[in-house]
Amino acid sequence: MPTHDDPATGTTARTTTARATTARATAPQGAQPRRTQAERRAHAEAALIAAAARLIAEHGSTGVTLARVGEEAGFSRGLATHYFGSKAALLARLQEEALAEAMAAAAPERSGAGAAEELCRFARGVLEGVRNPTDLGRAFVVLGAEALAGTSELTPAVAELDARTRAWVVDVLGQTDVIGHGVADGELRAGVGAGVDAGAFAFAFVGLLKGLVVQAAAAPEAFDVATATVEAERWIRLALVAD
Known part of the structure; x- marks a missing residue:
């Protein structure tokens, strides 16, 4: 099973899964459940897009790299690549989000x-x-x-x-x-x-x-x-x- 960084901690997916299982078993009744993988991904993607927007707004897109975006968002250098695959894909997604914001x-x-x-x-x-x-x-x-x-x-x-x-x-x-x-x-x-x-x-x-x-x-x-x-x-x- 492939592993990748957890956006919040930098631990591997396998380690995160094991910890989540332990947490569910020991969590007090009524405690807030841990976010699902889909929720964690959505949170991380939003943070990466926000980081990319800050960098591009200040410096333009030319010098912005996926590694720099990951660092700006507070995650590992490789997380943006893992989620978006390429800088072009990240920028295209940013454009979509910006248009949606403007339309809304x-x-x-x-x-x-x-x-x-x-x-x-x-x-x-x-x-x-x-x-x-x-x-x-x-x-x-x-x-x-x-x-x-x-x-x-x-x-x-x-x-x-x-x-x-x-x-x-x-x-x-x-x-x-x-x-x-x-x-x-x-x-x-x-x-x-x-x-x-x-x-x-x-x-x-x-x-x-x-x-x-x-x-x-x-x-x-x-x-x-x-x-x-x-x-x-x-x-x-x-x-x-x-x-």
Whole structure:
């Protein structure tokens, strides 16, 4: 049976299993049960991703190694390799987690308030993240910039994440019940068939937000989040308002 480091102690899996058996036999009644292997793995992966995000946010991805990530997370040098296999796989997972964080913060659920309001709310959430960036969010921006410069092996992954965000935008525009709320009052174009090219709009929408976030990262002292948010919402509504 192969062994590997336990994320919490650095002991081997065989030793950990033996200790867990002894602990269950001697633990007092009502004591909290030990975490399962799946729970320990999930905890370790989350800690490794958080460590990678901190390092990349501060130093970029070029000098970050799996061994360094393991050390930063407080585990053995080999644990990140054991769990992720390669640096590219770890970075791709980090990108996924960062996108999920951004989506959850910006648009946790559909409100039914209309396509324009859904998209404005998303824009507000993304730009609010600029005001109080997390390590994951900062790392996401760094990796995106590296991919844009062609210096990252994650360029295809970044393109895939952009495509998924555009698909989400198209989906919002394609929901007749969401769009219909505004159409009833003559405020919005009557969906994709009445002048709004959903695919083209999605490209422009993602480009607008990514451009603003990159500018904020490049010159945070000159970037006014409130002004950028107002202008982003104005553009979204103008693009969807009926002629």
